[in-house]
Amino acid sequence: MWKKAAALQMISDTGMMVIIRTDEEEEAYLIAKAVIEGGARALEFPYAVPGALRIVQRLTHEYSNILIGVGTVLDSEHAAAALLAGANMLVSSSFSPSMLKMAHQYQAVTVCGAMSPTEIDAAMAVGTDMVKLFPADFFGPQYIKTVHAPMPYAPIVPFGGVTIENVGEWFAAGAVAVGVGSYITKAHKKDGNYDHVVEATSKFIKRIKDIR
Template sequence: MLKHSILSQLTDAKVVAVIRGASPEEAIELTKAAAKGGIRTVELTYTTPSIHKVFGALDHEDILLGAGSVLDPETARHAILAGAKFIVSPHFNEQIAPVCNRYGIPYLPGCMTIREMVKALEWGSDIIKLFPANSFEPSFIKSVNGPLPHVRIMPTGGINLDNIQTWLASGAVAVGIGSDLNKAYAAGGFEAAVELSRQYMQKSVQ
């Protein structure tokens, strides 16, 4: 899959489910619930035990799978070889960027400042993860796009059903959601996570 195709899928999807499972089985269930609810792009975090099993189990699903909580180049390469189509970090790492570029995989680093964003752009990042987004107002995106109109931002952390539309209307190319899914799954199981995923997708297109 070509890099520009992956980026198009990410921006078309609008909603990226950030899956943190207490076990591989939970991560697989959560991912399938998100997909059943209409979310087709999923970030599987490396905080999940035996995450390679999750990639393997979902290999034939119609889902764009990426890897999150990637802290070093070794993990990035492991994720890419496991099947990740994009790599996400909570911070920008100069050693991760070349690995992703080498394999033609988008790298979405977490950034909070203009300086960090410009540096990430210079190393080839096409989408910047604003993280944690709950430290900012949605209007921050327009402020960034003033001097840097070409920066594409995906806020993650603190996105919920009440503010997702505001973030998207303010210029976010997509949003990352996660903790809500885990809470829904813990409280009501698989179908509760499916229903919440449906609600997020409905909000993303209104």
């Protein structure tokens, strides 16, 4: 039986979610397999990825202990389609009350986009599990630290601009986890060897473990 508390613990254990964004369905699927082999336990496929929901269906059939999410969920219709495909995490880049309501009904993990303190407060009031700070690279780690002065309870996850070199700064500023993309998902581009994706994933997870 799916348990939301266990899903949230997966994110806490590794400290990261991997955003898999490609132009080809099979490439995204192979990256996902490599990322899971490397130790990641939470993956997101934006709706813009060709065949995103088919990938979710394949992976949820193959793995029962991995958090498979869909991103850029804009409304309840997007949310319902993702959930029917088997997704157990919904991610939005903006504040979407209808997405949150649908996700709560089916006990899916929610990562709702927000930037300003007002948006962050609104997302938390509707019950998001985590706040997606996007685009985080425009503001930097100091922004989380500043927001946490009046709102130390905000569970903020930065997406955009998180690298293996600066990930320590994000956690030091108060991030509960980080969203990681190209460092991992493009590691195979030079020679097409997905073992590089496995290695990059393992390396990033180890880096997070070392700095926490």
